[in-house]
Amino acid sequence: MNVYTVEEMRERDRNTMIQHNMDILTLVDRATDEILDVLVSSICPQPEGKQFLVVCGKGNNGADGLSLAGKLKNLGSRVVAIMIQPQEFWSEEVRTLAHSLGEVFIWDEVSVERWDEWVAGSRYIVDAILGTGCRGEMEPAVAAAIAQINETGLPVISLDLPSGIRGNNGQACEIAIKATYTIVVDGYKTGNLMGSSSVYSGELLLTKEVGLWTSSNPDYKKTMLERNQQKLPSRSKAAHKYDFGKLVVIGGSRGMEGAGFLAAMAGLRTGCGVSQLLSCENWEARKMSFYPELMVDTFFDHQGLMEKLKKTNAVVFGPGTVYVERDVEYVQEIMESDIPLVLDGGAIPLLNDLRDRIQLSKHRLIVTPHTGEMARLFRVTSRDVLEDPVYFITSFLESYQVDLVMKGPCTVIASGQEMFFSYGPNSGMATAGSGDVLSGLIGGFLAQGCSNEEAMKSGVLVHQEAGNAARKIYGERSMTSTDILSNIYKGIHGLEQTIAEDVKG
Numbered sequence: 001m002n003v004y005t006v007e008e009m010r011e012r013d014r015n016t017m018i019q020h021n022m023d024i025l026t027l028v029d030r031a032t033d034e035i036l037d038v039l040v041s042s043i044c045p046q047p048e049g050k051q052f053l054v055v056c057g058k059g060n061n062g063a064d065g066l067s068l069a070g071k072l073k074n075l076g077s078r079v080v081a082i083m084i085q086p087q088e089f090w091s092e093e094v095r096t097l098a099h100s101l102g103e104v105f106i107w108d109e110v111s112v113e114r115w116d117e118w119v120a121g122s123r124y125i126v127d128a129i130l131g132t133g134c135r136g137e138m139e140p141a142v143a144a145a146i147a148q149i150n151e152t153g154l155p156v157i158s159l160d161l162p163s164g165i166r167g168n169n170g171q172a173c174e175i176a177i178k179a180t181y182t183i184v185v186d187g188y189k190t191g192n193l194m195g196s197s198s199v200y201s202g203e204l205l206l207t208k209e210v211g212l213w214t215s216s217n218p219d220y221k222k223t224m225l226e227r228n229q230q231k232l233p234s235r236s237k238a239a240h241k242y243d244f245g246k247l248v249v250i251g252g253s254r255g256m257e258g259a260g261f262l263a264a265m266a267g268l269r270t271g272c273g274v275s276q277l278l279s280c281e282n283w284e285a286r287k288m289s290f291y292p293e294l295m296v297d298t299f300f301d302h303q304g305l306m307e308k309l310k311k312t313n314a315v316v317f318g319p320g321t322v323y324v325e326r327d328v329e330y331v332q333e334i335m336e337s338d339i340p341l342v343l344d345g346g347a348i349p350l351l352n353d354l355r356d357r358i359q360l361s362k363h364r365l366i367v368t369p370h371t372g373e374m375a376r377l378f379r380v381t382s383r384d385v386l387e388d389p390v391y392f393i394t395s396f397l398e399s400y401q402v403d404l405v406m407k408g409p410c411t412v413i414a415s416g417q418e419m420f421f422s423y424g425p426n427s428g429m430a431t432a433g434s435g436d437v438l439s440g441l442i443g444g445f446l447a448q449g450c451s452n453e454e455a456m457k458s459g460v461l462v463h464q465e466a467g468n469a470a471r472k473i474y475g476e477r478s479m480t481s482t483d484i485l486s487n488i489y490k491g492i493h494g495l496e497q498t499i500a501e502d503v504k505g
Ligand SMILES: NC(=O)C1=CN([C@@H]2O[C@H](COP(=O)(O)OP(=O)(O)OC[C@H]3O[C@@H](n4cnc5c(N)ncnc54)[C@H](OP(=O)(O)O)[C@@H]3O)[C@@H](O)[C@H]2O)[C@H](O)CC1
Pocket: 009, 013, 027, 028, 031, 032, 057, 058, 059, 060, 061, 062, 064, 129, 130, 131, 132, 133, 134, 135, 136, 137, 138, 139, 142, 159, 160, 161, 173, 185, 186, 210, 212
């Protein structure tokens, strides 16, 4: 399933029209065939006799609304179509569609009584006010309509995006539609997945592709992260524990001891044979091991560290550490050895110190910042990153030449010329230690010989599913990172099951 920015979507529309000699009305017609298909199959199986209140804007999102209204009418539904803007502002396409629909009302001319009567008689509201064309400032008439729709209590079906959610970053304008369903046309927009979109979108439902031109060579190919893209490391019954790899987590510090333990333990749960937590001299992990199955040790200098990393297949550096300049040399040494390395937490700011030396790394580094850590690296605010996440992801790849897992409500894996979006909103994942579990999972897969891409994908998928399983038991409020950790097995089972089904065909 592809993901597009608004600019990419516009380019696709433009090229489809030029290369296939197609006009906007044909595109809208194709889009609403697919929207109707989703509406009937997933929301309202018997639309005949039911009333839909369809509220439309002056652009192509509004054209989608009017075209859908016509098709619902043909199926025997009752339709009340309202245009927000007066006629002089309508696009050519909107004019044509409104004309063929027959009766269309203008927002400013609708009395309160009429509105109340329509709301009382309707089963659904269709929100076709704004789609990908939404810009920041909200016009008063649009804001008023959105507020009034939100107050009705009726299920709202938003077309493409909830009106007021911006198509690239998912940020809400000062007001936005609170949808029950959002039917997304042709491919996810980055704004369907990121920012606060999950608060407004309700259930996301994607239409089939509508036959738009698609670049065979995009700057960055963007897709949804899907389970069936994965394979797990193989396991032999005759194996020795070192055959399954050894992970070392260099983590924890005074006051943040648990982070290192969570990461090391998460790694062990992926199936690696040995997992060790190493702490440096200022905090002796040995004195407080929470888990008997972990090896725990301390190092005091370079030599001590490299000695301890013998027979190590992957290192995660940074869960629960704080930035110390001395760590630059430790990280550099690991980079120059043959050991795959994940930089997390307190080790992320070291990237700026290491910038000139990253090319010396034998393995491409994996870095796992959340948006705040990303912002600090670029010396901007988190708000700046949230305003244009795709720009910052691409800048990150280009500036540092590393692989990236940007953690957030929608975690994004970025590597080379590709991005993978993992969408599955769960507020319970925003809890202390959740990121440490994730970096440990990625490290655990790396230690078993997975490539960076496989380890990042499996790590993110397992983390999300373990989080969903923890939510089922404890709920989003009460679940903690220990609960995510103890449900990792369910995430792994999920992946194993998908792989088994794929093999069966
Ligand atoms: N890509 C596809 O497969 C297809 C998508 N389609 C649908 O088209 C929309 C995008 O349509 P577009 O016309 O580009 O944009 P919108 O309909 O979202 O709205 C643009 C108009 O709204 C005005 N606007 C923008 N922001 C605001 C605001 N905050 N307050 C008030 N008004 C606003 C803007 O007017 P200007 O004054 O700036 O000129 C625009 O005119 C996409 O989302 C799909 O639903 C088609 O189906 C074709 C296939």
